[in-house]
Amino acid sequence: MSIARYSRQELFSPIGKVGQKKLKDARVLLVGAGALGTSSAEMLVRAGVGHITIVDRDYVEWSNLQRQQLYTEKDVMEQLPKAVAARNRLKEVNSEVIVEGIVADVNGMNVEELVKRHGLILDATDNFETRLVINDAAVKHNVPFVFAACVASYGMMFPMIPGRTPCLHCLMDHLPAQNQTCDTVGVISPIVQLVTAYQVTSALKILTENELQPRLQSFDIWKNEQAVINVESLKNKDCPTCGSHPTFPFLAYENQTKAAVLCGRNTVQLRPGMERSIPLDKLALRLKELAGDVTVNPYLLSCTYEDYRLVFFKDGRALIHGTSEPAQAKAIYHRIVG
Amino acid sequence: MTIQLNGQPVELPEDVKNIDDLLRHYQLENRIVIVELNHEIADKSKYTQLPIADGDKVEMIHFVGGG
Ligand SMILES: [Zn+2]
Numbered sequence: 001m002s003i004a005r006y007s008r009q010e011l012f013s014p015i016g017k018v019g020q021k022k023l024k025d026a027r028v029l030l031v032g033a034g035a036l037g038t039s040s041a042e043m044l045v046r047a048g049v050g051h052i053t054i055v056d057r058d059y060v061e062w063s064n065l066q067r068q069q070l071y072t073e074k075d076v077m078e079q080l081p082k083a084v085a086a087r088n089r090l091k092e093v094n095s096e097v098i099v100e101g102i103v104a105d106v107n108g109m110n111v112e113e114l115v116k117r118h119g120l121i122l123d124a125t126d127n128f129e130t131r132l133v134i135n136d137a138a139v140k141h142n143v144p145f146v147f148a149a150c151v152a153s154y155g156m157m158f159p160m161i162p163g164r165t166p167c168l169h170c171l172m173d174h175l176p177a178q179n180q181t182c183d184t185v186g187v188i189s190p191i192v193q194l195v196t197a198y199q200v201t202s203a204l205k206i207l208t209e210n211e212l213q214p215r216l217q218s219f220d221i222w223k224n225e226q227a228v229i230n231v232e233s234l235k236n237k238d239c240p241t242c243g244s245h246p247t248f249p250f251l252a253y254e255n256q257t258k259a260a261v262l263c264g265r266n267t268v269q270l271r272p273g274m275e276r277s278i279p280l281d282k283l284a285l286r287l288k289e290l291a292g293d294v295t296v297n298p299y300l301l302s303c304t305y306e307d308y309r310l311v312f313f314k315d316g317r318a319l320i321h322g323t324s325e326p327a328q329a330k331a332i333y334h335r336i337v338g
Numbered sequence: 339m340t341i342q343l344n345g346q347p348v349e350l351p352e353d354v355k356n357i358d359d360l361l362r363h364y365q366l367e368n369r370i371v372i373v374e375l376n377h378e379i380a381d382k383s384k385y386t387q388l389p390i391a392d393g394d395k396v397e398m399i400h401f402v403g404g405g
Contacts, residue, residue, distance in 0.1 A: 036405040126405045151404035172370045172401055182404040216372060218344075218399040227344040227397045229374045338403035 005096075006048050019208035020048060026207045027051040029118035031106050031134055033082040034058075035187065036148055037124030038070040039196040044122075044203065045090045051098040052090070053118065056082040057105040057327040067189040105327040106130055108251040111137040120206055121145040122199060126182065127334035128175050129250075129257060129272070135160065135168040136250040139242045144206050148199040152185050153222030155195035158214070158231070159202040165214040166235035167242040169250075175276050176338070183335040184286045191221045257333075259326035267321045268329035276316035278337060283312065287336070308332060339392040350390075358385040360396070370401040 010020050026049050030037050033056035041054055060068075060075040060082055068082075075085040087101030104110065107130070115121060115137040123146060125131055131147065138145035139162045147158045147168055160167055198217060205212045219226045240247050249255050255273035262269060280301045287294050291303035291310070302311045308322035310332070318337075320329035340349050354363050357380050361367045373380040374397040380388050390396065 032405055034405055124405050126403065128401075128403050131403075149402050149405050151402040154402060156399060156402065171372065174370075176368070176370050176401070176403075180402060180404070187404060216399055225344045225346060227399050229372055229379065229397050229399055231372065231379070233379055234372070334403075 009047060014210050015204065015208050019204075019210075022208050023048050023204075024050040026120065027118045028053070028203065028207075029114055029121045030054045030124055031114075031121065031130065032056055032124030032126065033068075033070075033086040033101075034064070034124060034126060035067045035182070035189075035192040036150065036196055036199070037082075037122075038068045038086060039192055040122050040124060040148075040200050040203070041086060041090055042069060042093060043196065043200045045094045045097055045099065047200075047204065048094070049097060049207070051100075053100040053102060053114070054083055054086050054090075055102040055104055055106055055114065056086070057103070058082050058331045060085050067187065067192050105330060106133065108133050108136075108253065108256045112141065112251065115141050115143055118143060120203060122203060123147045123149070127338055128172070129274070129334075131168060132172075132175075133250045133256075136241050136248040138162060139167050139246070140248050140251070146199050146202050146206075148195050150191045150195045151180050151182055151187055153188055153191050154218065154220045155191045156216070156218040157195055157198045157202070158216045159206065159212060161206075161212070161214055162242065166231055167239060169241040170234050170236045170239045171216070171231060175272075175274055180286075181335055181338045184290060188222070191219070194219055194221050257330060259329060261324050261326060262319075265321070266324050267319055268323055268326050270318045270320065270329055270333050272316040278312055278314060278316055280312065280314060283337070290336075305332070305336070310336065312337070339390075341390060341393065342395045344397055355389060356386055357388045357390065360390060360398075361385065364398075366398075366400050372399050373397070 006020050010017050028049050030041050033054050059079050060071045062076050070086045070089040081103040083101035083103045087099050090099045111133050142162045145160045149156055216229045216231045237243050240249050257273055258271045260269045280296050284294050284296045291305045294303040300313050311319040318333055323329055340347055376395050
C-alpha cells in the first residue's frame with residue numbers, strides 16, 4: 001500500500017493514523033446501489049474502509065446515469081446488475097479494499113445474515129418497507145444504521161445507534177399511504193451528494209469512534225433550507241423493535257411483501273405484508289406524465305409503464321405484467337408507490 | 339402571523355391556527371412528519387390542540403422514501 005494514499009485523511013486530527021487503522025478493519029454494509037448507494041460507496045472505498053458489501057436487486061438503466069455516479073453507458077448497454085457494475089468500478093477506484101457485490105432483494109428472510117457480519121449499515125434503499133426490515137435486524141444484532149433518503153431537491157438523514165437513540169420504528173409507526181418517489185417527482189444530483197456527505201460523515205465518526213450527536217436532519221438544497229430535530233424523547237419503551245419486549249415485526253414472514261409468480265402469464269402479484277391503502281385517484285394524477293393509458297375505477301388503477309402493464313388495487317396489492325422476476329416486480333412497485 | 343420555520347421567517351395565512359393547520363397548509367397531513375414547536379417535539383395526537391403564535395419557532399421534517 002502506498003504510504004501517501006490516505007495521508008490527507010490521517011492529517012485530519014479527529015481521524016489520524018489510529019482512525020485510519022479502524023477504517024481499514026471496518027466492515028460496512030450498503031443496502032442499495034442507486035444514487036445514495038453509489039455516492040456513499042465511492043466515498044467509503046476512497047477513504048480506505050477495508051470491507052464493503054453492496055447489495056442491490058436492480059440493473060443499470062439510462063435514467064440512472066444522471067446521478068448514479070459509479071455507472072457508465074457501457075453498463076447500461078450490457079444491462080449489468082447494479083451490484084456487479086458498482087463492484088467493478090469500486091475495485092478500480094481502490095484495489096486494496098475488499099468489495100463484495102451481491103445481486104439480491106433484501107427482505108426479512110435474508111437481512112439478518114447480511115447484517116450480522118458487518119459493523120455498520122448505510123441505508124441507500126428506495127422504500128420504507130426495506131428500511132424498517134433493516135432497522136429490525138440492526139437493532140436485533142446491535143449494529144448502527146445510518147438512515148438516509150432523498151427525493152426532488154429534499155433529503156434527510158438520521159444515525160440510528162441501537163440502545164442509544166430511538167429506532168426508525170419509533171420515528172415512523174406506520175407505512176405512509178403513498179409517497180413521492182424519484183420516479184414520480186424526480187431528483188437532482190446535488191441533493192444526493194448533500195445527503196451522502198452527511199451520511200458518510202456520520203459513518204466516519206461511528207467507525208473511528210468519534211463523538212456523534214444523533215440528530216434527525218433534513219435539507220432542501222433548492223430552497224436553501226435545513227432543519228435539525230433532537231428526537232431522543234421519541235424513543236418509545238413499548239416500540240415493537242427497540243422497546244423492552246421486542247418482537248421485530250418486520251423480520252416475521254407474515255409481514256413481508258409476498259410475491260407470487262403467476263405461471264405462464266409473465267406476471268407477478270405483490271401483496272404487502274402490512275396493511276396499506278393506496279389512494280388511487282391521487283396516484284393517477286401523479287402517474288399522468290410517467291405512465292400511459294392510466295385508467296381508474298373505484299377498485300383499481302391500471303396503466304402502462306416502460307415495458308410493463310401495472311394494476312394497483314386499493315388494498316395495496318398489485319399485478320406487474322411483463323416480468324416473472326419477483327425482485328424486478330418489487331423494484332417497479334417501490335418506484336411507483338414508494 | 340410570522341413564524342420561524344426551519345430557521346427562516348415565514349408569513350402564514352390567517353386560517354393557520356395550530357400544528358394540524360400548518361401541516362395542511364404545506365400538504366403534509368398524510369405524510370410522516372416530526373414537528374418541533376419551540377424546541378419541544380409536538381405530540382401527534384394533539385396537533386389540533388397546539389396553537390401556533392407569532393414568533394414561534396417550528397422545525398418540521400417530513401419523511402421521504404427515495405434514494
Ligand atoms: Zn424503536
